[in-house]
Amino acid sequence: MTEDELAAWSSAWRSHIPDLAPLHRRAAREGLWLRVIVASDALGSLGCLAVAAWFVLDEPDLLRLVIAGGLAALGALGCMFTLQNWRGLWQDSAASVRDYLAQARARSAARLRWIRLGGWLLAAEIVFFGAVIAWRWQAGVDPAKAGKAVVLLLALGAAAGIFIGWLWRRERGNASTLDRMAADMEQEV
Amino acid sequence: MDRSQRNRQLEDVLAEHGPALARLAAAYERRPAVREELLQDIAVAVWQALPSFRGDASIRTFVLRVATNGAMTHLARRPPAAASLEEAAELPDAAPTPEAAAEAAGRSARLFSAVAALPLPLKQVVSLALEGLNTAEIGAVLGLGESNVSVRLHRGKAKLRELMVNDHD
Numbered sequence: 001m002t003e004d005e006l007a008a009w010s011s012a013w014r015s016h017i018p019d020l021a022p023l024h025r026r027a028a029r030e031g032l033w034l035r036v037i038v039a040s041d042a043l044g045s046l047g048c049l050a051v052a053a054w055f056v057l058d059e060p061d062l063l064r065l066v067i068a069g070g071l072a073a074l075g076a077l078g079c080m081f082t083l084q085n086w087r088g089l090w091q092d093s094a095a096s097v098r099d100y101l102a103q104a105r106a107r108s109a110a111r112l113r114w115i116r117l118g119g120w121l122l123a124a125e126i127v128f129f130g131a132v133i134a135w136r137w138q139a140g141v142d143p144a145k146a147g148k149a150v151v152l153l154l155a156l157g158a159a160a161g162i163f164i165g166w167l168w169r170r171e172r173g174n175a176s177t178l179d180r181m182a183a184d185m186e187q188e189v
Numbered sequence: 190m191d192r193s194q195r196n197r198q199l200e201d202v203l204a205e206h207g208p209a210l211a212r213l214a215a216a217y218e219r220r221p222a223v224r225e226e227l228l229q230d231i232a233v234a235v236w237q238a239l240p241s242f243r244g245d246a247s248i249r250t251f252v253l254r255v256a257t258n259g260a261m262t263h264l265a266r267r268p269p270a271a272a273s274l275e276e277a278a279e280l281p282d283a284a285p286t287p288e289a290a291a292e293a294a295g296r297s298a299r300l301f302s303a304v305a306a307l308p309l310p311l312k313q314v315v316s317l318a319l320e321g322l323n324t325a326e327i328g329a330v331l332g333l334g335e336s337n338v339s340v341r342l343h344r345g346k347a348k349l350r351e352l353m354v355n356d357h358d
Binding site: 104 | 254
């Protein structure tokens with residue numbers, strides 16, 4: 001194995017010049033889109049909090065206060081989601097590959113913890129709104145309306161549960177791949 | 190650094206190092222359609238990382254480090270599917286080459302398919318060596334000691350030769 005051989009390979013490798021003309025425009029556009037997406041996520045969460053505030057201030061009563069509390073919790077969750085979901089995109093991509101992988105694994109573990117927390121919070125929300133519906137039912141609300149609210153709550157809960165399960169499986173796959181890559185990187189030579 | 194400055198800087202970086210980024214993407218992603226996505230992700234990562242460039246290393250080392258990290262993220266999110274060496278040899282669109290370069294293009298295609306087939310730790314070192322980085326620069330990109338890089342490079346070259354011979358047969 002000679003240095004000449006590596007030089008010949010390197011020359012063959014670098015002889016390939018791909019056409020990259022449109023790439024820089026796409027990269028700049030993509031960067032702009034990331035910011036638009038994050039801004040829209042943040043606006044959605046702020047909107048949720050604003051609706052909760054309006055709901056209470058417009059006609060303050062206990063029920064509205066309770067529902068506004070739920071909405072505020074959802075808004076706060078949305079903020080957390082935004083921070084967590086896009087966090088990886090701003091990780092230090094200029095660190096060495098070894099450091100980068102260690103950081104990526106730590107963040108993946110944090111995302112798994114957050115998704116698990118999301119599952120518990122979803123369960124808590126279902127119990128909370130279920131309790132509100134039961135309370136209103138006992139207070140004399142039309143049983144048909146209460147029934148519809150229960151169906152809606154269960155449907156939304158199931159959809160959110162499926163989404164959380166999908167996120168969990170995806171992040172587990174991501175974490176195990178990162179673990180394998182880091183193990184490869186650290187292997188004895 | 191404002192947006193227009195950064196875009197201009199990215200343009201300069203891509204003009205100078207874009208081909209190296211595309212070759213690196215081809216080393217890590219065999220699927221041609223997904224490779225383009227990886228290359229875009231790498232370009233975005235470079236665009237985002239540019240303000241943190243302080244000139245401690247050369248811009249080439251900096252860009253290749255960001256690109257290799259981008260490839261690691263990509264591999265974690267989209268683990269490679271089993272693919273044929275023929276698929277790996279489908280290179281990114283190249284500028285027209287003269288007839289005289291046809292043989293060199295064939296050699297280059299075999300080399301790309303062999304590099305793509307290397308195990309990850311060897312591929313990391315070999316792809317950077319092929320871009321002309323020395324062992325110290327490769328060590329700085331990967332966060333490995335020079336002796337570690339040398340050993341991996343030695344093994345990588347042996348494996349690469351074996352793969353290229355098999356591909357040729």
